[in-house]
Amino acid sequence: MAELIQILVSGLAAGSIYALAAVGFTLLWQASQTINFAQGEFVMLPAFFVLVGMTVLGLPMWPAIGLGLVLSLLILGVAFKRLIVEPMLPHGTLPLVIATIALGLLLKESVKELYGATAQPFPAVFPQTVFNVAGASVSIQDIGNLVVSMLAIGGLQLFLNRTRTGRCMQASAQNPAVAEILGVNVKRMVMYTFLINAALATIASVLISPIYLAKFSNGETLGLVAFIAAIVGGFNQIRGALVGGLLIGVIDNLSALYISAEYRSAMPLILLIAIILLRPQGLLGTPEGRTV
Amino acid sequence: MTKLQAILVALGVAILLVAPVGQGNYIIYTLCSWLLFSISAMGLNLTLGYAGQVSLAQAAFMGIGAYVTALLTLSGIHWGFATVISITSSFAVGLVLGYPALRVQHHFLAFVTLAFNTLLFLVLRNEEEITGGSFGLVGMPRPSFFGITTDSNLSFYYFSLICFLFSAGVMWWILRSPWGRAFKALRENPIRAESLGLKIRRQTLLAFAIGSAFGGFAGSLQAPLVQFIEPGSFALIHSLKLLLMVVVGGSGFFFGPMLGAAVVILLPEVLRFTEGYYLIIYSFLVIVLMVYSPNGLIGLGHKIIDKLRPRHEARRDMQQGAQL
Amino acid sequence: MIKKLLCTAAMTMVLGMTPALADLKIGSIVELSGPGAAAGTNFRDGVKMGFEEINADGGVLKEKIELLEYDTQTDPQVSRALVQKAIDDGVYAITGTVFSSSTVVNMLVAKQAGIPQFTGSEAPSITSMSNPYIFRTAFGSQKGVPKMTRYMIETMGVKKAAVVWANTEFGKGGHTAFVDAMKEAGIEIVTDIPTEQAQTDFSADIVKLKSSDADAAFIYVTEEESARFLREAAKQGLKIPLVGETTLIGHKVIELAGEAANGAMGHVGLTPDANIPAVTEMVERFKAKYNYTPDHNAIKGYTAAWAIKYVTEMVGSPDSQAIAEKLHGLTLNAAEHPGVLMDVSWDETGEMSRESFFVEVQDGKQVVKAILPPN
Numbered sequence: 001m002a003e004l005i006q007i008l009v010s011g012l013a014a015g016s017i018y019a020l021a022a023v024g025f026t027l028l029w030q031a032s033q034t035i036n037f038a039q040g041e042f043v044m045l046p047a048f049f050v051l052v053g054m055t056v057l058g059l060p061m062w063p064a065i066g067l068g069l070v071l072s073l074l075i076l077g078v079a080f081k082r083l084i085v086e087p088m089l090p091h092g093t094l095p096l097v098i099a100t101i102a103l104g105l106l107l108k109e110s111v112k113e114l115y116g117a118t119a120q121p122f123p124a125v126f127p128q129t130v131f132n133v134a135g136a137s138v139s140i141q142d143i144g145n146l147v148v149s150m151l152a153i154g155g156l157q158l159f160l161n162r163t164r165t166g167r168c169m170q171a172s173a174q175n176p177a178v179a180e181i182l183g184v185n186v187k188r189m190v191m192y193t194f195l196i197n198a199a200l201a202t203i204a205s206v207l208i209s210p211i212y213l214a215k216f217s218n219g220e221t222l223g224l225v226a227f228i229a230a231i232v233g234g235f236n237q238i239r240g241a242l243v244g245g246l247l248i249g250v251i252d253n254l255s256a257l258y259i260s261a262e263y264r265s266a267m268p269l270i271l272l273i274a275i276i277l278l279r280p281q282g283l284l285g286t287p288e289g290r291t292v
Numbered sequence: 293m294t295k296l297q298a299i300l301v302a303l304g305v306a307i308l309l310v311a312p313v314g315q316g317n318y319i320i321y322t323l324c325s326w327l328l329f330s331i332s333a334m335g336l337n338l339t340l341g342y343a344g345q346v347s348l349a350q351a352a353f354m355g356i357g358a359y360v361t362a363l364l365t366l367s368g369i370h371w372g373f374a375t376v377i378s379i380t381s382s383f384a385v386g387l388v389l390g391y392p393a394l395r396v397q398h399h400f401l402a403f404v405t406l407a408f409n410t411l412l413f414l415v416l417r418n419e420e421e422i423t424g425g426s427f428g429l430v431g432m433p434r435p436s437f438f439g440i441t442t443d444s445n446l447s448f449y450y451f452s453l454i455c456f457l458f459s460a461g462v463m464w465w466i467l468r469s470p471w472g473r474a475f476k477a478l479r480e481n482p483i484r485a486e487s488l489g490l491k492i493r494r495q496t497l498l499a500f501a502i503g504s505a506f507g508g509f510a511g512s513l514q515a516p517l518v519q520f521i522e523p524g525s526f527a528l529i530h531s532l533k534l535l536l537m538v539v540v541g542g543s544g545f546f547f548g549p550m551l552g553a554a555v556v557i558l559l560p561e562v563l564r565f566t567e568g569y570y571l572i573i574y575s576f577l578v579i580v581l582m583v584y585s586p587n588g589l590i591g592l593g594h595k596i597i598d599k600l601r602p603r604h605e606a607r608r609d610m611q612q613g614a615q616l
Numbered sequence: 617m618i619k620k621l622l623c624t625a626a627m628t629m630v631l632g633m634t635p636a637l638a639d640l641k642i643g644s645i646v647e648l649s650g651p652g653a654a655a656g657t658n659f660r661d662g663v664k665m666g667f668e669e670i671n672a673d674g675g676v677l678k679e680k681i682e683l684l685e686y687d688t689q690t691d692p693q694v695s696r697a698l699v700q701k702a703i704d705d706g707v708y709a710i711t712g713t714v715f716s717s718s719t720v721v722n723m724l725v726a727k728q729a730g731i732p733q734f735t736g737s738e739a740p741s742i743t744s745m746s747n748p749y750i751f752r753t754a755f756g757s758q759k760g761v762p763k764m765t766r767y768m769i770e771t772m773g774v775k776k777a778a779v780v781w782a783n784t785e786f787g788k789g790g791h792t793a794f795v796d797a798m799k800e801a802g803i804e805i806v807t808d809i810p811t812e813q814a815q816t817d818f819s820a821d822i823v824k825l826k827s828s829d830a831d832a833a834f835i836y837v838t839e840e841e842s843a844r845f846l847r848e849a850a851k852q853g854l855k856i857p858l859v860g861e862t863t864l865i866g867h868k869v870i871e872l873a874g875e876a877a878n879g880a881m882g883h884v885g886l887t888p889d890a891n892i893p894a895v896t897e898m899v900e901r902f903k904a905k906y907n908y909t910p911d912h913n914a915i916k917g918y919t920a921a922w923a924i925k926y927v928t929e930m931v932g933s934p935d936s937q938a939i940a941e942k943l944h945g946l947t948l949n950a951a952e953h954p955g956v957l958m959d960v961s962w963d964e965t966g967e968m969s970r971e972s973f974f975v976e977v978q979d980g981k982q983v984v985k986a987i988l989p990p991n
Contacts, residue, residue, distance in 0.1 A: 003823050006852070010819035035399070037532075087583045093399070095586035097346065098539045101532050102578035109571040109649075117653040119840040121872050130851050137852045211847075212816050213840055213872055217651070221814055224410075224528075231403055249817075256820035261810050262418045262783060264820075269407040276400055277392050316704035321697050417783065426785040427741065430720065518693050520721040522785070525693065560689070571649065 002135025007253045009133075013142035015249020016149035020204035021226035022233065022241035023153055024197035030173040030236055031193035034085055035097050038104035040223020042198070046072045046205035047122055047214040048111050054123070061123050069202045077198035081191060104219060111216040122209035145207045152203055153242050156196065160238070169193060228272045234285020243284055247271075305457065312449045320445045321517075326557045327449075327456040328513045333537045333549030334463050335506020340535070341544030342467070342475040343499035344482075349389075349405035350534040352412045353382045353504040355526030357511025359416065362429045362521055371435030375512040382508025386501035394497050401500065409528045416523035428522030432515045448517065455513055459506060466502065467546070475499060479544065540578060542590030551589055640679045640934050642667065642924065643686065643702030645712040645722070646736075650690030651813075652715045654839075654868075655913045659736045660685065661906050662914035663711045666921025666955065676925045677934070688713055692721040699725045699733075707731065708934040711920045714913060716742065717785045723750045732940040734920040736913055739789040743965040749940050751966040753916035753923075754885045759967060760861065761793035763988045764883035767974050768832060768859060769801050771986070778807035778830035778856075780821060780845070782837040787811075790836035790861065806830050815841055818848040826854055835860040835880075843872035850876035857881060862912050865977050874980075881976045881985075886912040886958075889982040890973055894950060894957045915957065922955025923948060961990075 021043050028034045036042070049071045053064030084103065088096045126144035130137050160166035171179040172189040180186050212218050225248055233244025248268045255267040281287045312320045336350045357378040364374035393404040416423045423429070434442045435451070442451040466472045474495055477485040486492050515521055533556060541552025563570035585592040644663050647656030667681045675681060684705055688695035695718035702710060703725065709732045713719050716739030726733040727747045734751050735742060740758035742750060754760075768774045777798055781791040787810075798805055807828035809821050815837075822845075825833055835858050837845060842864045849858065858864065858880050865882040867889070884890075888899040888910055898918060902910040924939075926948055931938045947961035960970045969990040975982040 003827065006823050007820055010817060014817050035402075084579060084583065088586065091582075091586035094340070094346065094539070094543070095582045098536060099579050099582040101536065102575040102582070106572060106575035106579065109569075109575065112649075112653065113569060113572060117657065118868060119843070119872055121874070128851070130853075139851055211844070213843060215840065217814065221816070224406075227403075227406075253817065253820045257823060261821070263414060265812055266411055266414050269411050272407045273404060276404055280400060316701070318697055318701035318704050321700055325693070325697075426717075426783065426788055427720075428717070428785075430724075518696065518721070519724070520692065520696075522692065522717055524717065525691075560694075564687075 003257070005134055006136035007257055008250060009136060009138050009142055011250035011253040012246055013145045013249070014252070015229075015246035016146045017204050017208045017245075018222075018225050018229045018248055019153060019242045019245025020149050020200050020207075021222060022229035022245045023156065023238055024200040025226050025230045026233075026235055026238060026241045027193050027197050027200075029230075031169070031190045032085055032089065033093060035093065035100070036197075037097060037100040037223065038107060038219070039201075039226050040219030040221070041104040041107040042072075042076050042201040042219070043204045043208065043222050043226075044214075044216065044219040045076065045107055045111065046202040047209035047218075048115055050206065050209075051115070051120060051122065051214060061125075065202075065206055068206070069199065072198045072202045072205075073195055075198075076201060077195040078191070080198075081194040085194075104223065108216050108219060115216070117216065119213035119215040122214045124210035125206060141210070148203065148207060152200060153238065156200075157238055165189075165192070225268070228268050232268075232272055232275050232282060234282025236286065237282070237284050240282050240284035244282070247283075308453055312446055317445050320449050322557060322561070324445075324449050324452045324517050325514075326553055327452040328510045328517065329534070329537065329553040329557060330550045331456055331459045331513070332507045332510035333534055333541070333553050334459060335503040335510070336534055337503075337538045337543055337545075337549045338463070338466070338475075338506070339500045339503035340538055341542075341548065342472075342479060343496045343503075344479050345394075345496055345500055346399065346402040346535070347405045347500060347503065348402055348528065348531045348535065349409040349412075350504070350507045351526045351528070351530035352405075352409040353386065353507030354511035354514060354530075355412060355416065355521075355523070356382050356385060357508030358515045358521045358526070359423060359429070359511075360508075361512035362432045362515040363422070365432050365435075365515070366429065371433075371512075371516065372437075375509065378508045378512040379505045382511075383501050383505040386504030387497065390497045390500040394493050394500070405531075406528065409526075409531050413523050413527050416526070423523070426523060428520055429515075430520050432519050432521075434516040434519075442516070452513055452517070455509070459509060463506075464546070536578060538588075540581065540588050542588030544587070545590040548588055548590050555589070640676055640928075641682045641684055641705065641707045642921075643684050643699070643705070643707035643710045643712075645686045645688060645695060645698050645702055645710060647690040647713060647715055647718070648685075648687035650688075652688075652690035652713075652718075655714045655736070655911075656688075656690070656712075658911050658913035659712065659714050659917040661902070662910065662917025662919075663921050664917075665902060665905060665914075666918040670921060670925050670955075676928050677932070681925075688718055688722075690715055690718070692718045695719075696722045696725055698722070703729045703731055708936050709924050709928075709939065710734065711917060711924075712736065715786070716789065719750075720745075723747055726750070730940070731936050732943065734924065736916045736920075739785060740793060741789070743967040747966065748944070749936075749966075751923075751940075751943055751962055752968045753920045754912065755968050755970065755972075757790045757793045757861070758796075759969065759991065760883060760885060760972065761790060762797040763972060763991055764834075764859065764861070764974070765794065765797040765801065765803075767883070767986065767988065768834075769803060772832060772857065772859075774803065774831045776804050776806045776830045778809070778825055778828050778833040779805060780809045780811060780825070780833060780835050780837065782813055782841060783810040784813050786838065787836050794834050794836070807833075811837055811841065811845075813838070813841075816844060818845045819852070821845070822848050822852045822854055825849075825856070826852060830856060832857045832859055835864050837863065839863050839866055839868045840872065842869045843877070846873040846876040846880060859883075862887065865975060865982060866911055867909055867982070868911065870977060870980050870982075877977045878979065879977065881974070883972060883974050883988065884912065884982075885970065885972045886915040887973060887975065887982060888912075888915070889975070889984075891984060892958060894954060898957060919956045919960070922953070923960070925955065926953050959990075 025039050028036050046068045049068035050064045053059045053067040084099055126141045130139045168184045169189045172186040176186045229244035229248045230241050234240025251267050256264040332354055339345050339347045360378040361374045365371055393401045417426050442448040474490055537552035537556045538549050542548030646660045667683050671680050686698040695713050699722040711734045714736035716737040719735045719737040727749050732749050734753050736753055738757050740756045779794055781787040860882040862884045865880050870877045927939050927942055928934055931942050943962050944964050948956045949959045958970055962968045971990055972988045973984045974986040975984050
């Protein structure tokens with residue numbers, strides 16, 4: 001029993017971070033039909049902004065995180081949208097997919113060359129204190145990660161549903177032409193989406209780097225997991241990405257313990273294929289009209 | 293084919309014939325890998341450029357080809373037979389994978405192939421008794437035909453060249469056949485194509501399976517070229533590399549994949565003086581290229597010619613692009 | 617960056633203009649990008665520092681050594697092509713590669729051309745393929761692991777063991793060596809846990825270890841995974857001793873894992889923390905030159921450079937064939953050949969032996985608990 005609790009807690013803590021990355025992923029998809037293959041690198045990068053702030057500029061942790069957030073908003077939000085996504089939207093999805101693959105490579109290699117190839121320790125936001133729950137070791141870090149991610153996603157959901165701006169964003173995502181006619185500044189709404197994605201990536205980065213250690217290649221697995229979580233949960237629903245992320249985190253740990261350690265990374269993929277075949281809109285998604 | 297094109301193609305073949313003469317082993321080896329990646333990229337181009345589907349498993353199909361060929365030739369079966377099995381199995385896997393994926397939605401083939409590529413990697417690594425696990429398989433013999441061996445690097449180059457020209461010929465024939473022309477109709481206007489009686493799904497599925505079979509063929513050349521295969525050579529990252537090759541060269545153009553493969557394989561050589569920075573430069577160039585010319589280098593070439601030439605000339609040039 | 621570019625450009629020009637003068641060429645073929653970059657860069661810098669010192673000291677046979685560098689991108693196929701290229705460029709010996717998956721492929725090319733190759737790889741398979749041109753710079757895990765298991769059984773009194781390993785060719789080599797050595801000693805392996813490369817969440821693996829009744833666990837994963845593993849082990853309060861190789865107790869792991877690394881033990885062939893003056897001095901020079909602490913790979917590369925010098929001078933000419941023959945069965949002692957830092961010998965297969973250390977991490981430092989004789 002203690003084993004199961006241990007696994008569930010760890011799985012949920014890891015899964016909540018996958019969810020953060022996956023939510024950003026679905027947001028971009030809804031707002032601009034961008035399949036962002038650099039999403040993993042988007043989560044990898046802010047940690048290095050923070051490290052630069054701390055080691056090069058000598059800032060304390062929180063101001064450094066603030067700096068990381070600002071830089072992420074500028075680079076992963078504004079610059080990404082203005083310089084890459086916007087000019088390419090008229091060309092269709094494929095060139096954009098290729099460009100994000102190349103962007104992922106660019107970010108990864110730049111961090112490696114400019115900061116270093118080896119993993120770096122990253123300061124923890126939460127204390128590492130461990131306490132015992134029914135025989136399982138649970139750290140404040142686990143709980144903190146889970147809570148912060150839930151708050152971020154919950155807050156986002158509220159913002160989208162309850163505020164005027166949020167609804168305008170939804171309208172722009174669902175039907176840009178009509179939204180435009182109704183007086184919504186669609187371009188600005190899309191920009192908000194990119195900024196939110198950058199902010200979520202920063203949160204995920206700051207939460208995950210103390211555990212993962214900051215390394216240029218962190219995005220490789222993370223991007224793939226976020227991708228799977230988004231599709232499994234439902235590509236067009238924020239709560240879908242949340243459920244997908246948590247599910248993948250738990251399944252990964254459960255299969256390592258009870259099924260096969262050698263095939264642990266196969267289980268999320270098998271789930272992905274099963275979902276695509278049986279419920280293509282995802283667990284919580286709603287079907288999309290287009291077939292072509 | 294116009295006369296000019298025929299002359300250009302003949303010239304290209306002649307250059308390929310003399311290219312390795314007097315070169316060191318390294319250059320010949322690099323040329324061989326360019327030829328085989330061109331074959332694989334050509335296949336992906338059929339899926340991507342003509343049928344408009346993103347496949348993220350071309351490296352996996354190369355892996356299927358390479359492992360099937362390696363296992364068969366290591367147990368003493370001739371390469372010629374092994375390669376037929378390799379191509380057939382890649383084709384069959386392509387059908388099995390594509391059928392359900394294409395049943396649903398447009399971009400789902402990309403997701404299914406992405407999952408498939410990683411799953412295949414895990415199987416190749418974990419099923420050690422058959423595949424040699426992470427140690428891979430070593431020492432595949434190079435084939436010999438009617439007493440002529442391809443053991444030396446130069447003879448293996450000519451052997452690869454024959455395979456390459458054969459593949460290019462088959463691809464040319466596919467695209468020129470009425471069946472292949474249907475792809476272009478499909479790409480230009482799928483709804484109209486369907487209303488004219490084209491079965492989009494069947495057509496797309498076949499394109500994907502044939503494209504995958506080309507990957508399998510390239511894999512069956514890779515096994516005797518490198519004489520060592522391991523699961524890591526067929527991981528997802530290599531599928532992305534192949535995808536970049538096709539798009540950088542120019543997807544939907546006959547010569548796009550060959551150009552793209554040349555860029556990806558030779559660029560590290562050219563940019564070697566930049567040391568670790570070459571990937572940064574490369575990925576930056578790809579982004580710029582995609583922003584400026586989503587049709588890749590060939591598209592860029594057309595654009596430039598377009599600007600330099602008087603208008604009616606330029607239009608003839610565009611027609612040529614579509615024909616190819 | 618621009619400075620770097622100009623430097624390289626200038627160097628290429630100089631080298632390009634004077635090909636006839638630099639007669640002795642060595643190829644350095646290592647992982648400078650890709651997953652192997654950290655290990656490869658260390659190895660390359662070690663080799664480079666070795667040859668710079670050799671050149672400053674009068675060179676080899678009074679000739680300056682020209683070091684040609686190649687980056688394999690940690691891709692076995694590229695590494696194979698580059699060994700070919702180095703040989704085409706006229707090198708008489710090769711240093712590298714570090715990753716075994718690359719070495720097993722590219723050593724075939726060096727063998728065909730008859731060029732001696734000094735690898736940093738530790739996978740057992742490398743010296744078992746009867747290749748007369750391959751030479752190790754650190755002993756293979758089939759040799760290192762039994763030294764460690766003997767210590768575990770005889771000194772630590774282990775009766776039942778667990779093993780956690782990275783499911784890659786690197787990890788598999790160590791896993792096989794460990795399981796074989798334990799089987800020979802009649803020790804039961806009660807828990808066997810494969811892990812993924814770049815795995816981040818080790819909670820399930822620690823849960824398994826906690827429920828096992830092993831007396832000690834052998835941990836054979838790469839540095840960063842080791843750090844994450846040790847942290848999770850500390851978090852869940854895992855009690856049994858954790859034993860490994862350099863990858864478990866290297867200084868990088870200690871830096872990353874922090875306090876969680878305390879108590880981890882391991883067997884290291886070469887360590888910058890070894891209490892040997894020659895090694896300590898080399899590490900100091902390295903730090904001054906490259907501004908980071910070298911790991912065992914840097915020391916491997918450094919000793920490889922000096923070994924090439926000594927053997928070439930023993931043979932009296934840069935004759936690849938003769939050098940390879942001379943190396944088999946050769947012992948270089950550190951008293952007469954200070955560049956190798958510690959006494960070292962190579963056997964008929966190119967396998968090498970040397971003293972090694974059993975260390976424990978205490979207060980963030982490696983403390984040598986025992987010196988294990990060469991086997």
